[in-house]
Amino acid sequence: MKVIKIDKAKWASGVSSLQGTYKIIGPAVDGDAHNFKELAKGEEPDFNFLNTKLSPKSIVFPQSEKMLEYSVDENKEDHHIMKEVKKDYSPRAVVGIRPCDAKAINLVKMNFDTDDYKDPYWLKLYEATTFVGLACDKPCDSCFCTSTGCGPYNEEGLDILLKEDGASYVAKALTEKGETLLGAAGFSDAGDEAAFEAGKKDAEAKITSSVQTDKLKDFSTLDLYNADFWEDLSFACLNCGTCTFACPTCWCFDIQDEVKGKDGVRVRNWDSCMFPLFTMHTTGHNPRGTKEHRVRQRFMHKLKYFVDKYEKGIMCVGCGRCVNQCPVNIDIRKVCDVMNNHVPEPVK
Amino acid sequence: MEAYTEKIREISERLLKDGTVEAVIGYRKGSVENSNEPCIVRSSEKINDLVWDSNCRINLANYLTNRKDKVAIIAKGCDSRNINTQIIENKIKRDQLFIIGVPCSGMTKKEDSSDLQENCKVCHHKNPVVYDELVAAEVEETKVDRYEDVKKIEAMGVEEKWEFFKDLLEPCTRCYACKNACPLCYCPTCFVDESKPQWVGKGMDPIDVRTYHFLRAYHCAGRCTDCGACESACPQGINMRHFTKKLEKECFDQFAWEAGLNSEERPPLDTFKLDDPQTFIK
Amino acid sequence: MKELMEHMGIEPGRLQFSWISSAESTKFVDVVKDVTEKVKALGPNKNFVKEAS
Structure with missing residues (x-):
């Protein structure tokens, strides 16, 4: 593992020299917050942020993505044939992704990249991307990453971990992809790994919020499913998709055909288990007909089904976006603790 | 408090x-x-x-x-x-x-x-x-111009208006927090969820996004109380009241109507009166 | 309807309403003439057109 020191004075020119080879995607001011966007030539990623409002999941999983195109115009040679839409899969680098969001992309990968099924669209974007993480020295009040199997210096899902250290950055190359990028940027001065250890301890100590997850896997699914707390926890829910759209680990999508004249495209759009339409059957029956059902599904998926299926902990990295953005203040930390500390009724 | x-x-x-x-x-x-x-x-x-x-x-x-x-x-x-x-x-x-x-x-x-x-x-x-x-004595009501922001947009040119709303809706992710926070939006199936016919595309195309917002606003015409739930619920900080307030102003100007002041009178778009203004019809 | 459409940036005159009885043939002709004239003057609609995907 190579550790490189980058003088801040050389940072901008190094990043900008990558722009011939890579598309650089980084945090930038967007309204009253930061969001990830493709940076123009010479534009520096703005590291003066806590975390971005929307998660960077859209870089590999766009909210609205064309998959296939077709024409039913018989005058065209290739009519009635579904063709993959040509897209740009050239190398790109996300510079400044937080460790929680990088871990989230790894969790999503479990769904899109399995032995049985590989999602070509997601994987092609994923493989084209180099993830340059920025260690989190100033966590937000609502961050609880240290109790979700993540952390402000977590390296999962990253190719490089970057840390601010006074007048320079220290970069740890974690994969070959990472080393290639550092080489291409011309960063080569040796750095000291010790900076990471100290920074990690300080940053972790700043995270005051946490969730308890230790007992989740031991419950029988039905004990949690039939528990009596769901009405109270779901009452306020409006059934908007804010939590699922903001969440870096939510991966559900819906496929639609959009047709204009004789030409059409098949598009996939983010979907949300909070929407009634998500589970609506063509018969008109909806197995998750009430908000209580839907709220229960969201939390059971993240905190129980996923835990049991993959045995990799909960499907939440503790970024706190849903906590902050929920219009009615439904808080996954509270829900998680209520679930974890549930005492099932004894069997009569 | x-x-x-x-x-x-x-x-x-x-x-x-x-x-x-x-x-x-x-x-x-x-x-x-x-x-x-x-x-x-x-x-x-x-x-x-x-x-x-x-x-x-x-x-x-x-x-x-x-x-x-x-x-x-x-x-x-x-x-x-x-x-x-x-x-x-x-x-x-x-x-x-x-x-x-x-x-x-x-x-x-x-x-x-x-x-x-x-x-x-x-x-x-x-x-x-x-x-x-x-729970307490009534507070004093204030009288201010409710429609200053509407008038500002009314004074814009055609293109300027189009661009104003384009910029306004640019951050929208269609999470639908606005319609779900709204006490008027209770249709069993919202028009955005209809599939036969499908009234509006579901992706992030700006025209589809705008269609959602202005149609939602129409459904609130004469019913909106400007409670601000939509704006306060929006995680992206969009002021979609720019749509509903214009309709609220029209209802006030044309029908002297303010929604929900009593539980008997039906809203103007729900009733017909011989003296309804109809200059818009040729 | 008209008010919000125009508030949002649709040109005045592009959206028009009329009430014509099936017996009012002359009125129908007049209105159609008037509408086409006004809309032709405005030219093809550019706003509210979804780009071909």
């Missing part, structure tokens, strides 16, 4: 104890700064969960639609007008409700607790228009 909370708890406890209502719909303290969570209280042990402060933005009338039980509800001026609207539209019956009225001096913004919400700054009905009991 402390006194409000005390009084709300006192009334609620009495109503639950004497069986007047089965539950009380109110707010409990939130887990993040400047936030409260709407909640339902069914027993007197939970009475002390109920709070009142300037973070009670969400319009509680939203939680009444199609309820069958008898409940108490805490209502600010705007909530009370939306309760009236739900009564007019047969979504709830007046005798199912015990309305605990709260004279309101405005809700503050989630991101800045020293600043009132934009809709509260121009509110003309701070006091509940219908209630069974008030």
Whole structure:
């Protein structure tokens, strides 16, 4: 593992020299917050942020993505044939992704990249991307990453971990992809790994919020499913998709055909288990007909089904976006603790 | 505000104890700064969960639609007008409700607790228009120009207007928090979810996004009380009230109508009168 | 309807309403003439057109 020191004075020119080879995607001011966007030539990623409002999941999983195109115009040679839409899969680098969001992309990968099924669209974007993480020295009040199997210096899902250290950055190359990028940027001065250890301890100590997850896997699914707390926890829910759209680990999508004249495209759009339409059957029956059902599904998926299926902990990295953005203040930390500390009724 | 909370708890406890209502719909303290969570209280042990402060933005009338039980509800001026609207539209019956009225001096913004919400700054009905009991003496109503922002847009040129709304909606992710926070949006199937026919595309195309927003606004014409729930719910900070307020202004100018002031009179777009203005028809 | 459409940036005159009885043939002709004239003057609609996907 190579550790490189980058003088801040050389940072901008190094990043900008990558722009011939890579598309650089980084945090930038967007309204009253930061969001990830493709940076123009010479534009520096703005590291003066806590975390971005929307998660960077859209870089590999766009909210609205064309998959296939077709024409039913018989005058065209290739009519009635579904063709993959040509897209740009050239190398790109996300510079400044937080460790929680990088871990989230790894969790999503479990769904899109399995032995049985590989999602070509997601994987092609994923493989084209180099993830340059920025260690989190100033966590937000609502961050609880240290109790979700993540952390402000977590390296999962990253190719490089970057840390601010006074007048320079220290970069740890974690994969070959990472080393290639550092080489291409011309960063080569040796750095000291010790900076990471100290920074990690300080940053972790700043995270005051946490969730308890230790007992989740031991419950029988039905004990949690039939528990009596769901009405109270779901009452306020409006059934908007804010939590699922903001969440870096939510991966559900819906496929639609959009047709204009004789030409059409098949598009996939983010979907949300909070929407009634998500589970609506063509018969008109909806197995998750009430908000209580839907709220229960969201939390059971993240905190129980996923835990049991993959045995990799909960499907939440503790970024706190849903906590902050929920219009009615439904808080996954509270829900998680209520679930974890549930005492099932004894069997009569 | 402390006194409000005390009084709300006192009334609620009495109503639950004497069986007047089965539950009380109110707010409990939130887990993040400047936030409260709407909640339902069914027993007197939970009475002390109920709070009142300037973070009670969400319009509680939203939680009444199609309820069958008898409940108490805490209502600010705007909530009370939306309760009236739900009564007019047969979504709830007046005798199912015990309305605990709260004279309101405005809700503050989630991101800045020293600043009132934009809709509260121009509110003309701070006091509940219908209630069974008030938690405090009525507050003084202010008279300001409600439509300054609408007039600003009206003064723009055609292209400028188009661009204004284009920029306004640019951050929208179509999470639908605005329509779901709205106490008027209770259709069993929203037009955005219809598939036969499909009225609007579901992706992020700006025309589809705009179609959603302006159609939603039309559905609120003559019914909107400018409670601001949509704007306060938006995680992207979009002021979609720019759509609804124009229609509110038109209803006021053309029909001298303000929504939800009583539970008898039907809204202008729902009725026909011989003297309705009709200059728009050739 | 008209008010919000125009508020949002649709040119005045592009959206028009009329009430014509089936017996009012002359009025129908007049209105159609008037509408086409006005809309032709405005040219093809550019706003509210979804780009071919």
